[in-house]
Amino acid sequence: MYRILTVLLLLTTTSATVFQDCGSVGSPVTVDIEDCELPPCVLSRGHLANATVQYTASRASETLKIEATAQIGNVDVPWPGIDTDGCQETTCPISAGTHVTWSTSIYIEREYPAISTVATFKLLNSASEPEVCFLIPIILV
Template sequence: MLPFLLALFATSVSATAFQDCGSVAADVVLDIEGCDLPPCILPRGETLDVAMQFVASRDTDVLTIDASGIIGGVEVPWPGIDTNGCLYTTCPISQGQSVDWLMPVPILDEYPALSVMVKFSLVDSANELQVCALLAAIIV
């Protein structure tokens, strides 16, 4: 019983709190390197790992990354991110499969220092949001 509790504690410690914005996958966990509770600090000039774990709701041959920042109510695409989500996991994915996904995200020096809501989604071949996460961040 103790190993199970330790594993559960270790999992919960590394997760980042987020608002789900329409995920159809089950058991979604988000982990932004260095951030447990938003607002997440995103230092310019660094690359942070973004990890997601989820149980797929359908078979899909592709995952498309849709990342954006919401600034003053306006959604702006996150520049410089390759949209091929299969580069960061193994595709195809089967319904019910547990998926581990990890992507390095550069925070470019050119980004302005500001507070932003970050929206990050993985879209499947049926154009459904397998995962959709929304969280507050501060680019410094």
């Protein structure tokens, strides 16, 4: 009985999206893209994509800058329309060792091409270090 309860508890608390880390200095990092546990994440053009990132800050930071790109061919192209001021989506300044939650809603423009790509998201601290850096395959439909 105890084992069954433990498994059920784990299943209900592990709904984060699987991602590839690309050098995060904050830890542990969790990424939750709504309706996507296992990539590629299917994002519908003309709709919002909701994402929440959580981590523990490695150092104090006055700012949080967001960099987002999509790989088109062999080129990382900046993702248009994403607010680069991460402090709009979380509280700044950030103290070292603080648990940070950054949530955002990204409108997937109808004009975007219907493609499969890899998106890269970086949440950079005041020293331009990636508190969070993750790669995630996506499909725009």
